[in-house]
Amino acid sequence: MISRLSGALLEVNPPHVVVDVAGVGYEVEVPTGVLDGLPQAGQPVVLLTHFQVTQDHHALYGFATAAERTLFRRLLKISGIGAKLALTILSGASGDNLARMVSDGDAAALTKLPGIGKKTAERIIIELRDKLDDLPGATPGAVSSGGGGPQREAADALRALGYKDAEVSRMLREAGGPDLDAETLIRRALQQAAS
Numbered sequence: 001m002i003s004r005l006s007g008a009l010l011e012v013n014p015p016h017v018v019v020d021v022a023g024v025g026y027e028v029e030v031p032t033g034v035l036d037g038l039p040q041a042g043q044p045v046v047l048l049t050h051f052q053v054t055q056d057h058h059a060l061y062g063f064a065t066a067a068e069r070t071l072f073r074r075l076l077k078i079s080g081i082g083a084k085l086a087l088t089i090l091s092g093a094s095g096d097n098l099a100r101m102v103s104d105g106d107a108a109a110l111t112k113l114p115g116i117g118k119k120t121a122e123r124i125i126i127e128l129r130d131k132l133d134d135l136p137g138a139t140p141g142a143v144s145s146g147g148g149g150p151q152r153e154a155a156d157a158l159r160a161l162g163y164k165d166a167e168v169s170r171m172l173r174e175a176g177g178p179d180l181d182a183e184t185l186i187r188r189a190l191q192q193a194a195s
Contacts, residue, residue, distance in 0.1 A: 002026075002051040002060060009038060009045040015087070017062065019045055028062035031090040036166035037064055037173065052083055061087060064169065068095045071128075078127045085115050089124075094165035096155060102128045153182035158189060167193075 005028065007021035014035055018025045028047055039045055047062035048069045061083065063069040068090060075086035092113035093101065101109045102125050110121035151172060158168045171189035180188075 002049050004046065004048055005060075005062065006046045007044070009041055009043055011041065012038060015091070017045075017047075019047065019062075026060060028060045029087060030062040031068070031087055033068075033091065033094050033166040033169060034062060034064045036164075037170035059083060063090075064173070065095065071095050071098060074128060074131055075124070078123055080120060080123065088114050089116065094169060096152075096169075097165055099128075099132045101125075103132060105129070150180060150182040150185055154185035154189065157182070157186050163193075 005019045005021055005026055007019045007026075009017060010020045010025055011018040012035065015029050015032070016027050017030055017035070017038065018027050020026075028049060030047070034047070047064070048066055049063070050061045050069055050072060052059050052061065061072065063072065072086050072090060075081050075089060076083060081089075089098065100106075105125055107118060107121040107125060110116050110124060111118055116124070154172060154175075155168050158171060159165070163171065168189075171193060172185060174192050175185045175188035
């Protein structure tokens with residue numbers, strides 16, 4: 001099983017990227033949020049991956065965070081959702097947004113994602129509702145509308161300033177570690193965005 005790739009970014013052909021790892025080019029399909037956070041070609045990149053083997057197809061899917069990969073894997077366990085649809089869902093909503101929609105029971109918001117009808121949205125809510133607090137990097141209750149730590153608070157503030165989910169994820173990744181308070185995270189994220 002291939003769990004992680006670390007190498008140089010060779011090509012970006014959405015939704016695929018090619019990562020050179022010790023002279024071997026791995027083609028990886030990624031959600032659009034990952035594309036927004038990629039470095040320039042030739043620069044180092046690290047992707048967490050999910051390797052899927054079917055009867056007639058082998059595919060590698062890449063994610064920026066362990067939480068995204070975990071959500072992808074949990075979506076795959078839901079009846080009627082395959083890898084393509086799971087990737088489309090994560091392309092239409094960041095992991096944080098998807099978790100928020102599920103915890104709020106917002107089927108209407110889920111149906112706005114490509115390929116999701118009312119029944120599928122309801123199935124996603126039912127299947128994932130109790131499986132979000134243990135996401136890597138999440139604190140208990142962080143995905144519910146009432147709670148959250150400094151990362152969540154900083155993300156909400158950046159969204160309020162008009163930044164898109166993919167930008168917010170990238171900005172917070174670059175801003176620093178989980179031990180920082182929300183004010184420091186916001187300040188660092190805005191300083192990096194301005195530079």
